[in-house]
Amino acid sequence: MGLWLALAALLALGLRRVFVGYPGPGLACLAPREAALVAAASEAMFPTGGEIPESGPDAGVPAFLDRYVATVPPQVRLLMRLLFFLVEHATLVFPGPAPRGWRRFSALEHGQRIAVLDGWRTSRLFPRRLVFTSLRAMLTMGYFADPAVLRRIGLAPFAVDSPVCEADLLYPPIGRPRSEIRYGPADLTPPSDGTPLRLDGPLHPDYRGGAQ
Amino acid sequence: MSAPASQGEVRVFADYERDFRESCDVVVVGSGPTGSVVAHELAEAGRRVVLLEEGPPFTPGEFELEGTLSMTRTMREAGLRATRGFVMPTMQAIALGGGSLVNSAICVRPPEFVFERWCSGFDLERTTRKDLEPHFDAVGEFLGIAPTPEDVQGPRNLLFASGCDALGYSSEPIARNVRGCRGSGECFTGCRSRAKQSMDISYVPAAIRHGARVLTSVQVQRIRSDGRRAAGVEGQVVEPFSGKRSHRFRIDADVVVLAAGCVATPVLLHHSGELANRSGQAGRNLQFHPGVAVMGIFPEPTHPQFGATQGYQSLEFLPDGFKLETLWAPPGVMAVRLPGLGLEYKRHLARISHCAVWDAIVSCNRSLGRVVPRRGRLDPVLHYDVHPEDVKIFQHAAWVLAEILFAAGAKRILPGIHGVPDVLHSLEEAEVVRRGEMRASQFVSAGNHVFSTTRMHGDPARGVVDELGRCHDFDNLYIADTGIFPQCTSVNPMYTGMALAHRTAQALVERT
Ligand SMILES: Cc1cc2nc3c(=O)[nH]c(=O)nc-3n(C[C@H](O)[C@H](O)[C@H](O)COP(=O)(O)OP(=O)(O)OC[C@H]3O[C@@H](n4cnc5c(N)ncnc54)[C@H](O)[C@@H]3O)c2cc1C
Ligand code: SF4
Numbered sequence: 001m002g003l004w005l006a007l008a009a010l011l012a013l014g015l016r017r018v019f020v021g022y023p024g025p026g027l028a029c030l031a032p033r034e035a036a037l038v039a040a041a042s043e044a045m046f047p048t049g050g051e052i053p054e055s056g057p058d059a060g061v062p063a064f065l066d067r068y069v070a071t072v073p074p075q076v077r078l079l080m081r082l083l084f085f086l087v088e089h090a091t092l093v094f095p096g097p098a099p100r101g102w103r104r105f106s107a108l109e110h111g112q113r114i115a116v117l118d119g120w121r122t123s124r125l126f127p128r129r130l131v132f133t134s135l136r137a138m139l140t141m142g143y144f145a146d147p148a149v150l151r152r153i154g155l156a157p158f159a160v161d162s163p164v165c166e167a168d169l170l171y172p173p174i175g176r177p178r179s180e181i182r183y184g185p186a187d188l189t190p191p192s193d194g195t196p197l198r199l200d201g202p203l204h205p206d207y208r209g210g211a212q
Numbered sequence: 213m214s215a216p217a218s219q220g221e222v223r224v225f226a227d228y229e230r231d232f233r234e235s236c237d238v239v240v241v242g243s244g245p246t247g248s249v250v251a252h253e254l255a256e257a258g259r260r261v262v263l264l265e266e267g268p269p270f271t272p273g274e275f276e277l278e279g280t281l282s283m284t285r286t287m288r289e290a291g292l293r294a295t296r297g298f299v300m301p302t303m304q305a306i307a308l309g310g311g312s313l314v315n316s317a318i319c320v321r322p323p324e325f326v327f328e329r330w331c332s333g334f335d336l337e338r339t340t341r342k343d344l345e346p347h348f349d350a351v352g353e354f355l356g357i358a359p360t361p362e363d364v365q366g367p368r369n370l371l372f373a374s375g376c377d378a379l380g381y382s383s384e385p386i387a388r389n390v391r392g393c394r395g396s397g398e399c400f401t402g403c404r405s406r407a408k409q410s411m412d413i414s415y416v417p418a419a420i421r422h423g424a425r426v427l428t429s430v431q432v433q434r435i436r437s438d439g440r441r442a443a444g445v446e447g448q449v450v451e452p453f454s455g456k457r458s459h460r461f462r463i464d465a466d467v468v469v470l471a472a473g474c475v476a477t478p479v480l481l482h483h484s485g486e487l488a489n490r491s492g493q494a495g496r497n498l499q500f501h502p503g504v505a506v507m508g509i510f511p512e513p514t515h516p517q518f519g520a521t522q523g524y525q526s527l528e529f530l531p532d533g534f535k536l537e538t539l540w541a542p543p544g545v546m547a548v549r550l551p552g553l554g555l556e557y558k559r560h561l562a563r564i565s566h567c568a569v570w571d572a573i574v575s576c577n578r579s580l581g582r583v584v585p586r587r588g589r590l591d592p593v594l595h596y597d598v599h600p601e602d603v604k605i606f607q608h609a610a611w612v613l614a615e616i617l618f619a620a621g622a623k624r625i626l627p628g629i630h631g632v633p634d635v636l637h638s639l640e641e642a643e644v645v646r647r648g649e650m651r652a653s654q655f656v657s658a659g660n661h662v663f664s665t666t667r668m669h670g671d672p673a674r675g676v677v678d679e680l681g682r683c684h685d686f687d688n689l690y691i692a693d694t695g696i697f698p699q700c701t702s703v704n705p706m707y708t709g710m711a712l713a714h715r716t717a718q719a720l721v722e723r724t
Contacts, residue, residue, distance in 0.1 A: 050555040051562035068280055072290040073455065075591075079292075114554050121553060126653045129630065130299060133656075137548045141280040143561075144544030154565045155517045155543045160396055160404040162272035167406075167413040170222050170420065171269035171308075174452050177226040182271075192392030192405040196364050199515055204277065 027066035034069075034081065036106035037088040038062045038139075044113040045139045052152050056139060059149050064142035083134055091116055147207040156207035158197045163189045220255070220420035225268065225429040228449045231460045236262040236425070237724065239445055239465035241432045241480070243267075244310020245706045246692040246713040247471030248411035248419065249351065253717030255422035259724065262463055263424055264445070266431045267307035268452040269412055275402035279542030282401040285453060286314050288591065295581065295596035295659070298652050300502060302594065302659045304475050308428050309412035311473075311706065315660075316399045316522040317388035317408045318537070319357045320703035321348050321711075323530055334698040335670025336679050347711035347718075354418075355389035355409045357707070364395030366519020368568040369538045371510065373524050375620030381612075383526040386537065389414070390520075397540045399521035430461060431590070435468060435484040435689070442468040442689040467688045467724060469681075471713065474498075474662045474695035475583055479592045481666070482585040488666075488683035488691075494676050497667050498581035498596060499700045500659030504606050505539060505571035506613040507549065508622030513565050516540055529612060530702055533605040534572040536613065549656060551626060551634035560626070570616065572609030573661065575702045576602040583665050596659075598652035606655050611646035615639060630654040661705050666695035681716035692716050 026032040042056025056062075069080055088105045095101035096108050096116040105116060120132035143149055150156040164187045172180045202208075240251045243265040251263040267286075276282035283291025288304045295302060307313045324341045331339055351357070360369075365385065376383035389409040399408055406413060420426055433447040444464040448457040470477045478495035481487045488494065519540065526536040540546070543564060550560040581596030598606075610627055614636070617625050624637045627645055631654050636642045669675020672684035677696050683689040692713040694705050701708045 045553050046558060047554055050558040052558050068284070071281070071284045071453075072292070076290050076292050117553050126299075133548075136553065138280075140547045140561075141278070141544040144542075144547055145278045145280070150543060153543075153562055154513070154515070157277050157398065157517065158396060160394065162404050163406050165406050165413055166417045167269075168271055170417060171271055171412075172224060172226070173271065174268045174274055175225060178222075178224060192394060192407045194361065194364065194392040194394060194407070196395050197518060199518055206277075 027062065029070035030062070030066045033088060033106070034084045035062055035066070037084050038065050040106040040108075040113055041087065041117070041135060042139050042142065044110065044117055045136060046143055047110070052149060054146065054149055054152070056143060059143050059146035061139055061142035064145050065138060068138070068142070080138070083131060086131060087120075087135055148209070150207060151203070151209055157204045159202040159204050160197070163191050165191060220423045220425065222269065222420060222426045223428065225449065225452055228429075228459050233462045233464070234262065234425075235444075235464040236260040237465065238262075238467045238469060238720065239264065239463045240469045240471055241445060242310060242471035242473060242476070242693065243308050243411060243416060243426070244305070244471060244473060244693065245312050245411055246694065246709045247469070248309070248415035249710045249713040250469050250471060250692050250717045250720075251424050252415045252419040252422070253714060254720060255419045255424040257721040259721070261419065261424040262465070263416070263419065263426045264430050264432055264463070265308050265426070265428045266450060267305065268428050269308035270313060270402060272402065272404045272406070275404060277398065277401055277542065279401065279545040282542070286402070293594070295594045297581070297595050297597040300500070300596065300657050300659045302500065302662060304473055304662070307412070308416060308426070309410045312389075312410040313402060313412060314400055315706065317390050317410075318522055318525075318704040319352070319355075319387050319389055319707040320525070322701045322703050322708055323527070325531070326702050330698045334668060334675065336668065336698070337670065338679050339668075344711050344715065347714040348707065351707065351710045351714055355414055356391045357387050357389050359385040359387050360390070360393065360520045360523040361385075364393045364520050365523045366395055366397070366516075367514040368516045368540065369519050369523035371514065371568050371620040372538045372570055372616065375616035376526050376528075378619040379615060381526055381528045381616070383524055383528075386520070386523055386525045388520070393520055395519050397517055397519055397521050398542070400541050400545070431457070432472070432480060433483060433590070435470070435480060435487055436462075437484070437487060437686070437689070440685065440687050442686055444468065467690065467720060469690045469692050469716070469720075471692040473693050474665050475592060475594065476590065477691055477693055477695050478583045478665045479585045479590055483590070488676055488685045488689060490685050491669075491673055491676060493669075493674065494666055495583040495585070496580070497664040498583055498594065498662070499579070499664045500576060500581075500596065501573035501661040501700055502576060502598065502606070502657040502659050503571045503573050504609045504613070504655055504657060505549065505569055505628065506610055506617060507567050507569045507626040507628070508617030508620070509563050509624050509626070510566050510568065510622055514568050516564065516567060517543070527703070529572075529609070532608060533575045533602075534609040535703055536570060536572050536609070536616070539569045539571045549626070549628045551628070568617070568620070568622070570613050572613060573704070574602065574605050574609060575700050576605070577699050578602050603650055603652050606652070606657075607646050607650055611642065614642040614645055618642070628656050661700070663694045663697040663700055663705060666691050667698050668696045669698065680719040681712065690716055690720070
């Protein structure tokens with residue numbers, strides 16, 4: 001009986017270390033532990049300062065991933081959640097550098113997090129590198145979804161006028177009935193004449209900074 | 213069978229209110245480059261055509277400029293589909309127009325030696341390049357296929373030409389199905405300039421003009437058949453993006469043409485009771501052109517956001533097993549291949565404005581995989597392994613890319629090969645890329661050119677379709693997508709797929 005109690009206590013402690021004690025709330029789709037992992041990993045991947053001043057959290061990476069995870073198909077969402085779970089809790093089994101490297105990833109210090117991620121990145125084992133590449137890919141997409149980051153490195157998309165062509169008279173916006181097709185024959189415009197975009201031309205409205 | 217053409221139309225998700233049943237002369241499954249060509253040619257010839265597409269039509273207001281969000285909307289499995297074995301991402305579109313909505317519009321006719329191999333290795337008699345020239349010409353004229361103009365090339369494409377010139381390698385502007393390109397470099401997320409002649413704005417509207425009925429947001433789940441004859445198809449309406457299924461439909465047809473893509477078609481055959489698979493070859497022989505890319509960093513800005521997405525190519529190394537081309541994608545997608553993390557990673561990201569990325573697509577004829585259907589689902593599992601001899605081509609290609617980048621003036625290159633230093637500063641340092649034996653898993657690759665899962669073969673025991681795309685086991689079931697290629701094309705596959713589809717359509721016009 002005593003042994004069972006001890007085992008149950010150990011199990012409860014283990015579960016607590018895995019699931020309980022996250023400081024912040026979750027996001028719309030990400031649970032508190034996933035939100036904590038994404039914030040911590042994006043901070044490690046994109047720390048404040050350097051050649052692009054914005055940090056991962058500054059660039060809204062957690063909010064982006066929250067939206068992204070919500071839009072992918074359920075099977076893909078499950079895989080993403082497993083990936084977050086793995087990175088967050090692997091340090092309970094394979095600890096990060098001392099001191100107290102055996103905490104959850106999101107509870108580690110900044111330098112420890114970098115060391116842990118570098119371990120995934122440079123591993124000789126392909127599956128471990130794959131975990132790193134997948135996590136970094138998601139974080140990077142989120143970082144580059146931030147207009148300020150894109151403007152900073154000169155890669156914000158240009159404003160482009162879309163000519164109205166025959167196809168635009170056939171297709172309504174996705175999910176809407178054909179009665180909502182936006183154009184009629186009188187709206188047709190000449191097709192693109194191939195004038196090259198100008199490097200100093202206007203940016204896409206969603207990517208313009210406040211000053212523009 | 214050729215009744216007068218009906219009034220053409222498009223139907224979208226919001227139009228379906230109940231189960232329905234219709235009939236036609238020819239039903240075409242899939243509106244990618246191959247299915248659209250077939251639907252157009254038959255509608256133009258007066259046949260009653262129904263074109264079925266699982267994805268929705270996109271208009272510029274719905275293009276997402278951010279790469280990930282775009283992929284969740286336009287690609288199957290949110291663009292995260294990957295092979296098992298050699299783990300490699302592979303994207304298949306789900307949209308009216310199929311892959312043409314998101315591809316770079318590269319149109320290249322394969323060299324004669326490709327067709328010679330096909331003919332001699334697969335008992336084919338009428339599939340030489342000369343046989344296919346009229347079909348290439350017809351498609352080329354319709355889509356305005358022409359070399360990319362100089363003024364929309366931009367530095368990252370032109371640097372490739374100068375690097376090739378310096379080394380004496382041939383290079384040329386890429387011919388594309390584009391009219392009026394403005395050099396926005398965003399073919400991958402949809403052409404806002406409406407310059408790219410993707411099927412949704414070219415062949416599909418033309419087919420509708422000739423009376424084709426185009427039903428979007430419908431998923432074909434089964435081919436109906438009776439003995440050696442296909443009777444039509446059936447399936448369900450699916451909601452865009454969520455994939456939620458609703459009303460059932462059935463289309464009765466005299467001829468069924470499958471153009472659902474090289475990955476989806478064998479799964480459909482399987483779900484229809486191992487249809488057309490007496491040879492046992494359906495789903496086998498899966499081939500890719502795995503891509504190997506190297507990034508160079510130049511002293512001056514390359515302004516990579518300007519310029520045709522893929523504007524220049526070199527066919528110099530086709531006999532060695534690879535084709536070289538320039539490459540661009542949304543910045544977030546390009547950044548994924550940069551090394552490091554933390555401040556070091558940021559340093560690399562900040563230099564993307566000075567980069568050029570060039571890639572090689574590799575002819576991996578020795579590397580074969582399989583499309584394995586999953587029970588009750590149309591999303592398959594893909595198994596693929598790269599043959600060690602093909603890994604040597606990866607190495608050769610990466611080395612040549614390094615040579616060209618340095619010859620064009622790159623200060624350093626990022627080979628993106630595990631086990632090789634992240635950054636190489638000279639050609640001497642780059643020697644490591646071609647020295648020694650490497651494993652496929654050291655390379656970060658992608659495989660968006662897919663073929664051969666329902667291959668063409670003169671011998672019915674060794675292939676699924678004959679030279680005109682007719683399933684050997686059937687009188688009236690055809691396959692038109694790139695699954696029918698006996699082997700890879702060594703060049704970008706879309707144009708060959710459309711030329712073969714054009715030939716199949718002409719044969720059908722004669723037969724029906
Ligand atoms: C990012 C990217 C870039 C590329 N760039 C180039 C390039 O520049 N040049 C080139 O030559 N090739 C390129 N390719 C490859 C090229 O796009 C494909 O080879 C080509 O689209 C294949 O045409 P297809 O008609 O065989 O199939 P797809 O284009 O795959 O079309 C099949 C269609 O069938 C639909 N479908 C599937 N299953 C069903 C079902 N059950 N019911 C109803 N509909 C269904 C799909 O939604 C899809 O629209 C690229 C591919 C990608 C992904
Ligand atoms: S580069 Fe831009 S303008 Fe040119 S075809 Fe591609 S998306 Fe259209």
